[in-house]
Each structure stands twice: as C-alpha cells, then as structure tokens.
Amino acid sequence: MTQTDRRLERAIIGLLERRAATSSICPSDAARAVYDEDDDGWRALMEPARRAAWRLVAQGRVEVTQGGRPVTEDEARGPLRIRRAGW
Template sequence: MTETDRQLDQRLERAIVGLLERRAATSSICPSDAARHAYDGDDAGWRALMEPARRAAWRLAAEGRVEVTQGGERVAEEEAHGPLRIRRAAGW
C-alpha cells in the first residue's frame, strides 16, 4: 500500500466519522456520502471512491466504531451485497 493509498483510507475514515458526528445518534450515512465528502473534484469522480469508502466502513466496523447495515439490520461483511448504510456503533 502506498502512502497515497493510506492517505485516502484515512481521509475516507475521517469522512465517515465526521459525517456521523454531525448527524443524530440514530442516523446513518451511505458510503457515497463519504466518497463525495472525501473527493476533491467537482465532477462525478467520487464514484471511483465507492469501493474504498465501503472498505473504510468495514475497517471501522472491525474496530467497533461503526455498524454496517442493510435494511436497518447489522450485516457481516461476508454476507453483505447491494446498498449499505453506516451508523454509529453502540458506545460511540
């Protein structure tokens, strides 16, 4: 992993945490929210950050900081498919 990759990972993790901090405790975000927040451009280039944003969410979930959900229910990474949401974990 290059320094640029690490910087992107950290930027996406900070975006997820920052977005959740600014929302109600019961609210969730989409990985696209973090991708858009972390993207530096004005065009649709944020879409290239979707998979890195999802990976950032899974890393934060593994640390117990967030929960990844589908249909309002917590989901494990190996079971997830389709649209995801990210919310604060218990004890945030």
C-alpha cells in the same frame, strides 16, 4: 493504509458525528466528502469507502446495515448504510 483510506475513515466518523445519534450515512457520502472536484470522480472512491467502513466495523466504531439491521461483510450484498456502533 493510504492517505485516501485515512481520509475516508475520518469522513465517515465526521459525517456521523454531525448527525443525530440514530442517523446513518451511505458510503457515497464519505466518497463525495473526500473527492475534491465537482464531477462524478467520487464514484471511484465507492469501494475504498466501503473498505474504510469495514475497517471501522472491525474497530467497533460503526455498524454497516442493510434494511436497518447490522450485517457482516460476508452477508452484505448491494446498498449499504453506515451508522454509529450500538444503535
């Protein structure tokens, strides 16, 4: 795992901790939090942010949702949301 991967995981957890328990975030929120510049370079971190979310799902720390319901990595197509596990 790279340093960027670890930073993305920490960003996901940190962003969720700062929000209401039932709130969710977009993988782009984590990508933007990790990317240090003001341009659109954060977009290159979108796929790594999604992979970080799936690692956290495997650890039981978060859920990935679409349309408000949890989905598996095999089911997921298109825009995703990330929320704390158990909600």
